[in-house]
Amino acid sequence: MSNIILIGFMGSGKSVVGRALAAELKMDYLDTDELAEQAEKRRIPEIFKNDGEEYFRDVETEVLLTLQDFDNFVLSTGGGIILREKNIPLLKAMGPVILLWAEPEVIHQRVRGATHRPLLRVKNPREEIDKILEVRTPLYKKAADLTVDTSKLGPDQVAKEIREWLKSR
């Protein structure tokens, strides 16, 4: 299948890079967060508040299942999509999985002030980023076919690296 799957932590640039890639490659752009919100007819903070994280993870898996037969899209995924082991083959079945990486401090700067991410609505988000990354880093790395460190790159440069990698395969 000729899709492109972007994974990575909150603030790693999945949405902005995904949109740029989709426009350049004339592909559709899809986002599991948006699809989850559409399916639930409510925003993510409300889902977390009323039904909890595990419920949200169920919705994410449902979203991946609905996408299996579609083609020609760039998919940006929620930062926790790799937490459910069964999601990994679902992601891989759709196309190459590309990890957008960023240094924890860079992530902190990027997500600062944003209020739509329930997991970072805590007293010390910087510490929380380290804690979550410790759990997720091996999972991200294991799932990824390519890793791009976005810490010092703009979205266009990241998109270019991905395009070049896709061409060279």
Ligand code: S3P
């Ligand atoms: C989450 C990341 C969010 C969203 C939800 C949970 C996570 O998506 O899915 O708030 O667990 O890392 P983004 O990575 O697009 O911010």
